[in-house]
Amino acid sequence: QQQVKQSPQSLIVQKGGISIINCAYENTAFDYFPWYQQFPGKGPALLIAIRPDVSEKKEGRFTISFNKSAKQFSLHIMDSQPGDSATYFCAASSKSNYQLIWGAGTKLIIKP
Amino acid sequence: NAGVTQTPKFRVLKTGQSMTLLCAQDMNHEYMYWYRQDPGMGLRLIHYSVGEGTTAKGEVPDGYNVSRLKKQNFLLGLESAAPSQTSVYFCASSSGQASYEQYFGPGTRLTVT
Numbered sequence: 385q386q387q388v389k390q391s392p393q394s395l396i397v398q399k400g401g402i403s404i405i406n407c408a409y410e411n412t413a414f415d416y417f418p419w420y421q422q423f424p425g426k427g428p429a430l431l432i433a434i435r436p437d438v439s440e441k442k443e444g445r446f447t448i449s450f451n452k453s454a455k456q457f458s459l460h461i462m463d464s465q466p467g468d469s470a471t472y473f474c475a476a477s478s479k480s481n482y483q484l485i486w487g488a489g490t491k492l493i494i495k496p
Numbered sequence: 497n498a499g500v501t502q503t504p505k506f507r508v509l510k511t512g513q514s515m516t517l518l519c520a521q522d523m524n525h526e527y528m529y530w531y532r533q534d535p536g537m538g539l540r541l542i543h544y545s546v547g548e549g550t551t552a553k554g555e556v557p558d559g560y561n562v563s564r565l566k567k568q569n570f571l572l573g574l575e576s577a578a579p580s581q582t583s584v585y586f587c588a589s590s591s592g593q594a595s596y597e598q599y600f601g602p603g604t605r606l607t608v609t
Contacts, residue, residue, distance in 0.1 A: 390538075393536065416596045418597070425602070425603075426602060426603070427500070427586050427588070427600030427601050428586075428600050429600065429601055429604055430597050430598075433596070433597070435518060472509070473539065475588065477596050482527065482590065482592065482596055483529075483541065483544065483554075484539075484596070484598060486538040486539045486540075487538055488536060488537060488538040489536075489538050
């Protein structure tokens, strides 16, 4: 029940295309859903996050879509650029302990 | 501000050797975490601390010990290294209550032969 399942494991998208990464969770107590971006040789860094009281959050080219009834959330990267090539992690947390439960990660490659 | 720093950046150990990884943060954060990252497995929590002098076990604590004697430092120890502990280790910190965002260090790549 604590797991966060992330797919796909890897993704190749042409420059200018839309990248979509999906995550699913079971624990209905989760109330915070972030996406982290990690470049090779670096630690993960927060990209964008959403709480379950909204269905969508947009920051620039990055959008989180959230479906509370399906217990799923996804990251959409519009107009994908080579500089977006990185590993993306979804996560979830609850107020009970503020620990993040992580997805397995998606390696995204944007082809020029 | 340096944020979260980790030393060393790389280390090679022989099976059975011990070592300590140091994490330091200058953001006055209450919470600190140690993760390991292995291919295809995401980030797994080893130990964490919710304040100076406190520590708690995470998902994969066996073979590791931690200490938080000062608020800004969180140490991860390997008592008797095993090849299964070959991994990239990340330290993170967060302000704690009402704040979920974690700030990560650059990582330590550890190889145990």
